[in-house]
Amino acid sequence: MNPALLSIKDLKVYFELRQGLPLPWREPDVVKAIDGVTFDILEGEVLALVGESGCGKTTIGKTLLRLIEPKAGIIQYRDQDLAHLKGVSLRAMRQKMQLIFQDPYESLDSRQSVFDILAEPLVIHQRVTQKKDLQACVFEALESTGLHPAAEIAQRYPHHLSGGQRQRVAIAAAMILEPEFIVADEPVSMLDVSVRAGILQLMLALRHQKNLTYLFITHDLSLAWVIADRIMVLYLGKVIEIGPSDRLIHAGTHPYTQALVSVIPSPIPDRSREQIILKGETPSPVHVPEGCRFHPRCWKFQRLGSPKECLTQEPDLRQVAEGHLAACHFLD
Amino acid sequence: MNATAVPASRPPNLWVQVWEIPLGRAGIILLGIVLVLSLVGPVVFPFNPKDITSTAADILQPPSSMHWLGTDELGRDVFRETLVGARLSLLVGLLATAISITLGSIIGLLAGYYRGAVGITLMRVTDFFLVLPLLPLIIILAAIFGQSFSITIMVIGLTSWPSTARIVRSQVISLRERQFIERIRSLGATDLRVIAVHILPNVLPLIYANTVLVIAGSILSEATLAFLGLGDPVRVSWGTMLHFGFVAGAAGRGAWWYLLPPGLGIVLVVLGFTLAGHTLDQLLNPRLREF
Numbered sequence: 001m002n003p004a005l006l007s008i009k010d011l012k013v014y015f016e017l018r019q020g021l022p023l024p025w026r027e028p029d030v031v032k033a034i035d036g037v038t039f040d041i042l043e044g045e046v047l048a049l050v051g052e053s054g055c056g057k058t059t060i061g062k063t064l065l066r067l068i069e070p071k072a073g074i075i076q077y078r079d080q081d082l083a084h085l086k087g088v089s090l091r092a093m094r095q096k097m098q099l100i101f102q103d104p105y106e107s108l109d110s111r112q113s114v115f116d117i118l119a120e121p122l123v124i125h126q127r128v129t130q131k132k133d134l135q136a137c138v139f140e141a142l143e144s145t146g147l148h149p150a151a152e153i154a155q156r157y158p159h160h161l162s163g164g165q166r167q168r169v170a171i172a173a174a175m176i177l178e179p180e181f182i183v184a185d186e187p188v189s190m191l192d193v194s195v196r197a198g199i200l201q202l203m204l205a206l207r208h209q210k211n212l213t214y215l216f217i218t219h220d221l222s223l224a225w226v227i228a229d230r231i232m233v234l235y236l237g238k239v240i241e242i243g244p245s246d247r248l249i250h251a252g253t254h255p256y257t258q259a260l261v262s263v264i265p266s267p268i269p270d271r272s273r274e275q276i277i278l279k280g281e282t283p284s285p286v287h288v289p290e291g292c293r294f295h296p297r298c299w300k301f302q303r304l305g306s307p308k309e310c311l312t313q314e315p316d317l318r319q320v321a322e323g324h325l326a327a328c329h330f331l332d
Numbered sequence: 333m334n335a336t337a338v339p340a341s342r343p344p345n346l347w348v349q350v351w352e353i354p355l356g357r358a359g360i361i362l363l364g365i366v367l368v369l370s371l372v373g374p375v376v377f378p379f380n381p382k383d384i385t386s387t388a389a390d391i392l393q394p395p396s397s398m399h400w401l402g403t404d405e406l407g408r409d410v411f412r413e414t415l416v417g418a419r420l421s422l423l424v425g426l427l428a429t430a431i432s433i434t435l436g437s438i439i440g441l442l443a444g445y446y447r448g449a450v451g452i453t454l455m456r457v458t459d460f461f462l463v464l465p466l467l468p469l470i471i472i473l474a475a476i477f478g479q480s481f482s483i484t485i486m487v488i489g490l491t492s493w494p495s496t497a498r499i500v501r502s503q504v505i506s507l508r509e510r511q512f513i514e515r516i517r518s519l520g521a522t523d524l525r526v527i528a529v530h531i532l533p534n535v536l537p538l539i540y541a542n543t544v545l546v547i548a549g550s551i552l553s554e555a556t557l558a559f560l561g562l563g564d565p566v567r568v569s570w571g572t573m574l575h576f577g578f579v580a581g582a583a584g585r586g587a588w589w590y591l592l593p594p595g596l597g598i599v600l601v602v603l604g605f606t607l608a609g610h611t612l613d614q615l616l617n618p619r620l621r622e623f
Contacts, residue, residue: 065518094520106511111533121519170515177519 004040004076005181005213006064011037011073011083013056013063013237017286031285033059035237036073038317041181046207046214048224048245050260051234052282057217060234061183064215065097066090077181095125098174100203102186104166108158114169115154118142121177137176145172145202164195168202175206185217200227222264225249230323233257236285236293239317243324254326255300292329300330346540350611359607366601370422373415381568383408392580392587402589404573405580413568414593420569421601424485425551431489432550433543436496441527441535443497444504455501462494466553470562481564488553496542503535537616544609548602555598570594 013034033056041047049057062068064075066082075082077093085093101107108117118138121127128134142150145168158166167187174182184203188196204227206212218224224231225245232242233256241254252258259276266273278297283289291311295301301310309315309329317325350356390407393399401411443454470487477483507513508531516526557563558571561579565572573594577583582590 062514067514067518091520091522094518097518099515099518101511101515103511107515109512109516109530120516120521124519124521124525173515173519 002043002045005043005078006041007074007076008040008064009038009074009076011060011063011075012071013059013068014071029286032237032288033285034063034070035285035288037234037237037239039232039239039242041213041215042230044207044211044213045229046204046216046227048216048218048228048231049234050218050221050224050231053219054282054285055234056237056285057219057234058185059237061099061185061215061217065094065099065183067099092125095121095177096179097181097183098177098179100167100170100174100182100184100187103190104163104170105158105190107170108166110158112157113154114142114156114158114161117158117169118154118173118176121173125177127177141172141176142169144206145169145175146198147172162195163191164199167191167195167199171199171202171206175210178210179212181213181215183215183217186219187216188223189218189220221249221260225264233260236282236288238293239325239327240294241324241326242317243320243326247321247324251321251324252326253320253324253331254328255298256294257326259299292327300328304330346612346615349615350608353611353614355607356611359604359609359611362600362604363608366418366422366597366604369415370418374412374419377409377412377415379409379412379416379568381408392582392585392590394587395589401593402587404590405576405582410590410593413573414570414597417568417570417573417594418597418601420481420564420567421551421554421571421598424481424488424554424569425547425601427485428488428492428550428554429543429547431485432492432546433496433539435489436493436542437500437535437539439493440497440500441504441531444501445508445523445527445531447505454497458494458497461491462498464491466491466557467560470557474562479562479564481567484554484557484563487557488550492546492549492553496539496546499538499542500535503538504531507531507534541609541612541616544605544612548605548609551598551605552602570597 011034012032015031015033017029017031037060049060051057059068063070064082066085070083073083077096080093082090082093112120115138118141119134122134122137128137138154139150142148142153147153147165147168153161153165158169161169171187187203188199191199203214207214216224216228221231228245230243231245231248233240233248233254235256241248241252241257243252248257249261252261256278259278262274262276276299278299280297283293283296289296291309291313292298292301292315295310298310301307307329313329315327315329317327318331320326320331347360351360384406387407390403392405393403393407395402399409399411401409401414404410404413439454439458443451443458445451466487469491470484473483473487513526513530516530554563554569555571555574558569559574559578561575563569563572563575571594574591577587577590577594580590
C-alpha cells in the first residue's frame, strides 16, 4: 500500500450559529459540521467521499484546503501540519492542492477571459515571468484538457463556452500549477449526462499522467464505485465506514452503507434484492442524537429491538478486514 | 499581461444605454447644458466680483437690456454671477464626491471582505459617521478653521460616505461567498489581489451609479451650507448667492431675479444628476435590474 499523502487526525469543524445578543448565560448553538474524523489519503489514490447532502462532505474538502478553518485536529500533509500553517507558507502550499468545483458556471470569474483564468495561478505564484512562456503554458494546459484550438478558446469568455468546456477550463486552471492533490467536489453532477464521462475520463487520465491524488466528493455511490480506489462514507460529520471500493459495495458492514448500496440502480432489475429505504431526514447537526448518531434511522437498531449500546455509546471505527473499518456496535 | 480584460460581449458604452432611457436622456441633456454654460459662460461673459457700483440706483435692479437678469445688492450683474457660481457649485460637488466615494468604497470593500473584528469595527465607524449631523459639524469646524471652500468639501465628503460604504459592503458580502472567489483564494492569491482584481471590478458598476447620486447630494449640501452663511464668503457659488440675496432682503423687496437663477440652477443640476444616477442605478444595480 502506498504511504499516506495526507493524514487527518480528529479533525473538527464547528460553526457557531449567531442568535441575537451574545449574552453570557446563553450558549450559542453550534453546528458540528465535522465532528472528529480521522483518515488517511494515500499517495496516488482516488478516495471517494460519499454521504447525503448536509453530512459535511464539502466541509471536509474545503477544510483540507484550508478554505474553512478547522476548530481542532491535525491535517498532516507529508511532513507539514496544514491546520496550523499561516501566511506565506500556506499560500505556497496552496500550489500543491487544488479544488475543482461542482458548478462550472459559478466557479469562473465571468469578467476574465479563458487566457486570464489560466494565467492567473502562474502569475500569483510568479512561476512564469516572460509573456511568451505564459502563453505557451496556457495553450499547453488547454490542449492537455482537450480544448482545441487553444489559441481560439483562450480568447473566449466563460459564457461563450458550454458546461463541459467550462469544467475543462476549471480543471486546466487547477492543473496548471502541477498540484499533487485535488479535491473534486461533485465535479460532474451539474453537467449534462452526455459530457460526464468525458470529464471523468479526463480527470482519471490526468491522474495517471501527473501522478495525482484525488479526494472525490460525491453523493453518488455508484459513481464512487466506478472511479475510486477506496470509499469513505460520512454520516452527520463522522466517518462511519471506510474501505476498498469493491469491498465496501459488496461487503459493506455498516447498516447505513448497506442501505445506500441496496438502492443503487441496477441495469438488471432484480426483484429478490431487498431495498432498504431509510426513514426520515438526516437529524440536524446542531442536535446530534445521543449514542450512535445513526440510531434514529437505523433499520438494524429496530430489527434488534433497540439495544442499549446504540442509545448510550458512540461506536468507534473498528477493523473489519485489512484496510476496512466501520463504526457500528453490531457489525455483520 | 492584463488580468482583468473586459468581456467581449459586454454592451459597448454605458452612457449609450442611459441615453436610450427617456429619463436618463433628460438627465444627460440637463447636465450637458449646465456643464457647457459653466465652462464657456464665464469666458464669454466674464464676471468681476469687485465691479461694485457707486450709485444706489444700480442696486437690485430688475432685468434690463444692460443686465439680463438684473443686478444684486452690490450692483453686480446677476446673469454673469450665476454663470460663475455654477463652477464653484459643481466643483465642490465633484471634489466632495471624490472624497466620499473613495472612502466609502475602500471601507465598504474591507468591511465586506473581512468579517469578524475588522468588519465589525469598520461598520461601527460607518454607523457613527452615518448619524453625524452635517450642520453642527460644519459650524464647529468653520469656527475652528474659518469658513473656507476646502472645509466645506471636507465636511460634505466626510459625512456622505457611509451610504456608499453600506451599499458596497452588502454587495461584497454576497460576492465573497461566490465560488469563483473561493477558487481564486484556493489558488493562493493574496487578499489584496482578490479584492483588487476580482471583487472591485464586480462592484464598480454599483460604485459608478452611486457616484452620480452622491454628486447631486453634495451639490445640494453645499448650497444648504452656503445659504446658511457657512460657505466660503469670498467665492461665488449658487449657495452664497442665495445667502447674500436673502440677507440683502431680496425676497422682501420682490427681487426675484436675484434668487431665481441660482435656485433654478441648483434644482436643474441636482435633477440632472439624480435622473442620470437613478437610470444608471437601474441599469447596474443587480437588485433593481429587471429580467
